Amino acid sequence: MKITFVLNGIKKEIDAAPDRRVVDILREDLGLTGTKEGCGAGECGACTILVGDEPRLSCLMLAAQLEGLNITTVEGLSKDGELHTLQQAFAGSGAVQCGFCTPGMLMTALAFLKKNPHPDRAAIREALSGNLCRCTGYQKIIDAVETAARTLSGKENS
Amino acid sequence: MRSVYLPGNWTELWEYLARNPRALLYAGGTDLLLKVRTGKVDPVALICLERIEEMKGVTESADAIRLGACTTLAVLLDHPLLQKHFPVLIKALRELGSPLIRRMGTIGGNICNASPAGDTLPPLYILGAEVELKTGSTLRTLPVSGFIRGPGLTQLQPGEIMSAVVLKKQPDYNxxxxxxxxxxxxxxxxxxxxxxxxxxxxxxxxxxxxxxxxxxxxxxxxxxxxxxxxxxxxxxxxxxxxxxxxxxxxxxxxxxxxxxxxxxxxxxxxxxxxxxxxx
CATH class of the missing domain: 3.30.390.50 (CO dehydrogenase flavoprotein, C-terminal domain)
Structure with a gap:
């Protein structure tokens, strides 16, 4: 079936089986391999994408559900070759170990910071509790989100 | 390849269901899509309920609160009416899955899935929750404790759809x-x-x-x-x-x-x- 949606700011029309998973459309059909598949069962968060401003699990969404939606994947974060503040904070804080959970962490954290620009560590922990890091680098991931929150609110004030 | 249909309202849902009586329904998909993927169920067609606005939302009457079956668990967790009247349900919702799962999963889904481990179920049982079941224009109501028959088993008849959960206000409990x-x-x-x-x-x-x-x-x-x-x-x-x-x-x-x-x-x-x- 023909499916029309917006992907990282660009209108896309694709022809796909309606019951194909969104994570497979992104990775296999569209070549956007930033979105990862970990468990394929909604338990790890590696496949998190944004639908509008809300994080969703792309392993539990079917192609037909994409119709008319505005989707952002990790590939949509950097602008003009420059990493997003959140990506810079992850790199700067040592929050990336094997990197497999990073795209999902980034998308969840991005949506969270939009709603909660000044979070404390407990709130960040709770917000990221659906994203697993099997390198267990949680402290530095939380450091990174804190740093990004500070940088982003500084940008607002300047 | 199976078709996936996203009705926008009840009328479209009934029309599609009449033509495809063996289609399976899902709301958030957090349970059913896994069963489809692992081959436990192999439906000819799927119906996704996430675009039926009439099935979502929380409304208050004098003595009860009505939760649309397709209201997500995240919306319920943040809802002031539930926080005020049913703190026991809020406490359970906070423990359910993860923020990501709660944003996709729905209250109707958690009940119809009838898992012994469904986290909303113990609160719904003790609050005496009732579920509304619709077939076309007919509606019947059952207590949630009578609706669930066993692991994965409910009183839902073919072509019947859970439309809402109704909770009576219970001011006595402190x-x-x-x-x-x-x-x-x-x-x-x-x-x-x-x-x-x-x-x-x-x-x-x-x-x-x-x-x-x-x-x-x-x-x-x-x-x-x-x-x-x-x-x-x-x-x-x-x-x-x-x-x-x-x-x-x-x-x-x-x-x-x-x-x-x-x-x-x-x-x-x-x-x-x-x-x-x-x-």
Whole structure:
């Protein structure tokens, strides 16, 4: 079936089986391999994408559900070759170990910071509790989100 | 390849269902899509309910709150009416899955999936929740405890769809408690859970009380004997110990991947002891 949606700011029309998973459309059909598949069962968060401003699990969404939606994947974060503040904070804080959970962490954290620009560590922990890091680098991931929150609110004030 | 249809309203849903009576329905997809992927079910067609706005939302009447079946668990968790009237349900929602799962999963889905480990079920049982079931223009209402028949089994008839959950306001209860024991804090299926609501007098006497346990039987477990024992007693560790003894005797828990039966039986009793914190 023909499916029309917006992907990282660009209108896309694709022809796909309606019951194909969104994570497979992104990775296999569209070549956007930033979105990862970990468990394929909604338990790890590696496949998190944004639908509008809300994080969703792309392993539990079917192609037909994409119709008319505005989707952002990790590939949509950097602008003009420059990493997003959140990506810079992850790199700067040592929050990336094997990197497999990073795209999902980034998308969840991005949506969270939009709603909660000044979070404390407990709130960040709770917000990221659906994203697993099997390198267990949680402290530095939380450091990174804190740093990004500070940088982003500084940008607002300047 | 199977077709996936996203009706925008009830009328479109009934029309599609009439033409495709064997299609399976999903709301968030957090359970059904896994079963499809692993081949446990192989539906000819799927119907996704997420675009039917009429099935979503929370509305208040004089004595009850009505939750649209396709309201997401995240919306319910953040809802002021639920926070005000049903704190026991809020406490359970906070423990359910993860923020990502709660944003996709719905209250109707958690009930219709009828898992013994469904985290909203113990609170819904003790709050006396009723479910509305629709077929075309006919509507019937059942208590949630009668609706669920066993693991994955419900009273839903072919072509029947859960439209809402109705909760009567219960101003008497001043203590609302939920605790879930799982293998980790987030994203873990419950090993044993317990929900409780109590009316506790200023001098510590238990008035009306309802309790329910999850994940320790084929469906949610309630115990009139435990409730009778607690009613009229002072809330003390000794009384709770006696109640814990009763529930341990009454249970015949499951052995499964997550825990053995003996462990579940012990924990089910121990969870009662936590109520001493409310003295």
């Amino acid at each position: 203590i609302s408690h939920f605790e879930k024991v799982g293998l980790r804090k987030a994203l873990a299926c419950s090993v044993v859970s317990m929900a409780a609501v109590l009316t506790l007098s200023p001098d510590g006497i238990i008035g009306k009380t309802r309790l329910a346990w999850g994940s320790i039987g084929p469906t949610i477990v309630t115990s009139p004997d435990v409730e009778d024992l607690l009613t009229g007693k002072k809330l003390t560790p000794e009384v709770l110990q006696a109640a814990a003894g009763i529930i341990r005797q009454e249970l015949s828990p499951l052995d499964d991947l997550r825990a053995e039966a003996d462990y579940r039986r012990d924990v089910a009793g121990n969870l009662l002891l936590r109520l001493a914190d409310y003295r």
